[in-house]
């Protein structure tokens with residue numbers, strides 16, 4: 001039997017090919033030095049292809065997966081509708097369809113037609129849209145439950161939803177969309193909370209082989225978890241049982257919350273392993289692990305027939 005393992009990657013990354021402040025080679029170098037297995041360079045409306053050189057400079061990590069941040073700024077630029085195309089085979093031109101829902105739908109379709117997985121970026125950037133819009137979109141793939149850019153407003157605001165609430169809102173409408181954590185990194189020189197630095201959010205994909213196809217397929221199928229610092233050893237997402245096993249950091253305490261339709265808390269426990277056996281009436285079940293240093297991991301939902 002082939003053994004699968006976890007591969008860590010960032011799927012939202014800028015370089016000097018758009019508004020990032022380091023060249024692709026430097027950006028790739030940062031992620032290599034920090035132990036990433038794969039990387040998607042996602043410049044605005046530009047397909048940045050990075051090839052490793054020959055000979056001694058020929059690295060294998062991070063594995064490069066083609067991508068682009070398809071960026072439509074509608075309503076005279078006030079409403080950013082940004083979607084990553086992960087694993088696209090060609091550049092995708094952004095479409096401005098005037099209103100929020102038709103614009104998201106048109107760009108989802110364009111990314112799918114280019115062979116990519118559409119990922120909905122930072123819904124709370126300029127409070128552009130929320131689950132009431134995303135519920136109307138067909139063919140969703142991924143959604144940023146965490147984005148490391150300080151303007152992404154992932155924790156919401158008074159009267160505004162958190163990105164996690166937006167994710168639950170989409171799932172509660174019966175739409176399958178998988179939650180990702182990303183850096184949306186732009187700044188590679190000056191590391192401060194006000195900058196969008198690398199290393200804040202990533203995904204760990206489970207795959208049997210370390211190939212582009214296996215990683216992209218794992219993302220498409222939801223065989224991954226999102227993280228801002230919590231490492232998981234095992235994740236089980238079956239209709240009979242949802243469980244996690246945590247790889248602890250010294251001195252940290254971990255709580256696991258299982259949530260269902262409407263973001264309802266189903267169970268919560270403290271420890272290095274947690275499991276929940278669905279009754280079948282939860283709609284969906286997903287797990288969030290929170291550490292005592294407030295880093296998190298999110299597993300993907302399992303939908304129940306009801």
Ligand SMILES: [Zn+2]
Nearest residue numbers: 069082121122
């Ligand atoms: Zn963006």
Ligand SMILES: [Zn+2]
Nearest residue numbers: 012014069184
């Ligand atoms: Zn971006």
